Amino acid sequence: MRIDWKARFGxxxxxxxxxxxxxVFAYQALAAFCIATTVDQKYVISLAGISMTLFMAxxxxxxxxxxSVSGKNDEWSGNKG
Numbered sequence: 363m364r365i366d367w368k369a370r371f372g373x374x375x376x377x378x379x380x381x382x383x384x385x386v387f388a389y390q391a392l393a394a395f396c397i398a399t400t401v402d403q404k405y406v407i408s409l410a411g412i413s414m415t416l417f418m419a420x421x422x423x424x425x426x427x428x429x430s431v432s433g434k435n436d437e438w439s440g441n442k443g
Contacts, residue, residue, distance in 0.1 A: 374414055381410040 370376050389403050 374418055377414055382407055
């Protein structure tokens with residue numbers, strides 16, 4: 363079974379999971395080395411959420427279960443044309 367990584371990274375849920383995991387990991391790594399940050403973690407996650415909403419509006423990240431305005435979801439439905 364091959365995973366279509368291009369389609370996977372175009373999914374908002376996958377992007378949200380990767381973004382939040384990266385932010386949490388970065389803050390935990392900084393805390394482990396006793397490095398204080400001036401930006402609160404909740405603001406960084408909020409910025410990531412705003413970015414993903416913008417990506418959805420621009421159809422950069424799409425929901426694979428709904429049809430897209432431009433027809434970008436053809437690879438999910440199996441249509442080749």
